[in-house]
Amino acid sequence: MIISVSLILLLIVIFVSLYSLNLFNVGSSSNGTGNKQQLPPGSSGWSFISETIDYFRAGLDGVPERYFFDRVRKYSSQVFKTSLFGESVIVIGGTAAGNKFLFSNEYKLVESWYPKSVIEIFPLNKRSSGNQAAQKRLRKLYPQLLNADAVRNYIGIMDSMTVNYFQSHWDKNINTTDEMMITTIVYPLVKKQSFSIACFLLSSIDYQHEPHRIHKLYKLFCDVHKGILSLPINFPGTQFNRAIKSNRLIREEIEKVFGQRKIDIQSHAKAPIQDMLSRLITLSEEDSGMDETFIVDALTGLIFGASASTGDVITLVMKYLADFPDVYNQVLKEQTAVACAKRTGDLLNWDDIQKMKYSWSVAREVMRVAAPTPIGFKKAATDFWYDGYFVPKGWKLCLSSAATHKNPDYFPDPEKFDPSRFQGDGPAPYTFIPFGGGPSLCPGKEFVRLEILVFLHHVVRRYKWDRALPTNGDEQEKLVFKPFPRLSKGLPIHIRPQQNS
DSSP states (O other): OOOOHHHHHHHHHHHHHHHTTTTTOOSOEEOSSSOEEOOOSBOOGGGHHHHHHHHHHHHHTTOTHHHHHHHHHHHTOSOEEEEETTEEEEEOOSSHHHHHHHHHTBTTTEEEOOOHHHHHHOHHHHHHTTOHHHHHHHHHHHHHHHSHHHHGGGHHHHHHHHHHHIIIIIGGGBOSSSSSOOOEEHHHHHHHHHHHHHHHHHHOOOTTTOHHHHHHHHHHHHHHHHHTTSOOOOOTTSHHHHHHHHHHHHHHHHHHHHHHHHHHHHHTOSOOOOSHHHHHHHHHTTOTTOOHHHHHHHHHHHHHHHHTTHHHHHHHHHHHHHHOHHHHHHHHHHHHHHHHTSOTTOOOOHHHHHTOHHHHHHHHHHHHHSOSSOOEEEEESSOEEETTEEEOTTOEEEEOHHHHHTOTTTSSSTTSOOGGGGSTTOSOTTSOOTTOOGGGOOTTHHHHHHHHHHHHHHHHHHEEEEESSOSSSTTOOOEEESSSEEETTOOEEEEEEOTTO
């Protein structure tokens, strides 16, 4: 994979700007008494540019885990140091033991940390970074808003919105003959569908009544998604610069929604809307720290978190269902049984979702093969020792779900797509971590699960599909990580009506 000249130039700019910060003097560390402590083996210093390029190259080749596996072999250690995104980093995650250590010691030895690109794009993360009161407020808030009891009330709305979206955006692409085949590009359809559902459930912005606002917000959120883990170079034309500008425009739109909702609630002019925004406003009456800025930032982050990776996962689920007809047939059988047990016209409910065990195993195997967030970070809150190595306070710590999920010790024949891995007792603890773990477990996990399963319930009973491009050779579509998993051409398919749908 060829790295563009512009990317190399950007990395050189970062290198020059960080040189004065003494980033490269990281071979050992003092414990304050003059004694040198042994850091893990690895590279840093002048290798900053090559390390970052190697990580990006592995992702563009579709194998982000390669970056970690190559260094484990090189240093004969599961723990190593490197430099990524302009930071001195010690890699601890990648094994079940490392993941457990990081998750179990959050707010003890380690704390949440986000790369500069995330912090600058999302102001709420910037304000909460290093602020224990703000972090405590968020840890309390998100579970209240997104736990299983809270989101189960959304299932019926998700169900009806999904059906409407298929009718308005998918059915027109159905092929009834083999002549003049219509090609459907899956990724942009499911991405916008997921975004529309998140906007409605979280803020009642309805794509049917406000299509222009949804389209505007969707384009802006796409810019944010592309720039969220980009190189933090705020020059005009860079992904990072576009993401910052787009997030400002998003906040302006959300502020308008917030202002009108506050007026409606205070004036009792309309029946109260029971969405996430209304709940945030209600909770703010009991917490003076939740001002307008906090609520707008929190809602923006919630919409992004609820929709950003869902479209990626659903697109890949459809790819694997096309590639493995036996898996598709088992999902169809399960979803048909769920539908047959319901009265005509009844919406899906919580009990129906619990019956979709095999379908969820398929989605989980997709998230194992292509980790939605292949890399994550923490920060050492104090000096500590791990696996015989010294970790200085302030150093960034890296864990990789991509490396964990492709570890043959946990998943034999890791490149094989096999949903049965998740049946029965499933994987061992800390070996499957698409949503993180510990206190920082993704609060939107249940929301994402519901959206994926509701989508699957309808798509397999409504359509059959094949891939429009060859599955091998020069024209085949490739999986790339930029840094999130994406099919290079968006998964072009030909859809046909499902018999007896």
